[in-house]
Amino acid sequence: MKRRALLATLGIAAGSAGCSALDSAEPAHTVSVYHVDERVTREVTVRIENAAGEAVFERTATYDDENEADENVPFSRSSDPETVLVTVDGAEFERDWPTADCDDPNWAGIELWIRGGPDAEPTLELRTNCQHVTATP
Numbered sequence: 001m002k003r004r005a006l007l008a009t010l011g012i013a014a015g016s017a018g019c020s021a022l023d024s025a026e027p028a029h030t031v032s033v034y035h036v037d038e039r040v041t042r043e044v045t046v047r048i049e050n051a052a053g054e055a056v057f058e059r060t061a062t063y064d065d066e067n068e069a070d071e072n073v074p075f076s077r078s079s080d081p082e083t084v085l086v087t088v089d090g091a092e093f094e095r096d097w098p099t100a101d102c103d104d105p106n107w108a109g110i111e112l113w114i115r116g117g118p119d120a121e122p123t124l125e126l127r128t129n130c131q132h133v134t135a136t137p
Helices: 002-016
Strands: 026-035 042-049 055-063 069-076 083-088 091-096 107-115 123-131
Touching (some): 026 055, 026 123, 042 107
Parallel strands (some): 026 107
Antiparallel strands (some): 107 123
């Protein structure tokens, strides 16, 4: 959890610096992945598809006690996400992109909580969030 506090602090510092670079940025959806049981090393792929089945976001990462989360990774708000596909150590999960009531300028994002100890199959919980995050085009 110390890593998350550090990331939050760095995010605040980065958000207040370099404002001219953010002027050209556009609002974005976000994906956060939280690996709850860091005693287990997990290979995780997150793919978000639009209605045509095209990938609008894809990322693969290894999570363990050194890397327990990726927070607020942005992708374009204009991508119209529809399906969330997650693979955790070969176990596949499919969810609909959630509907969230986000007030402008905030955009819907998702949090993926991966659980399961050393002797357990992974489970996936999908939560929504609303944030004002930007991405450079």
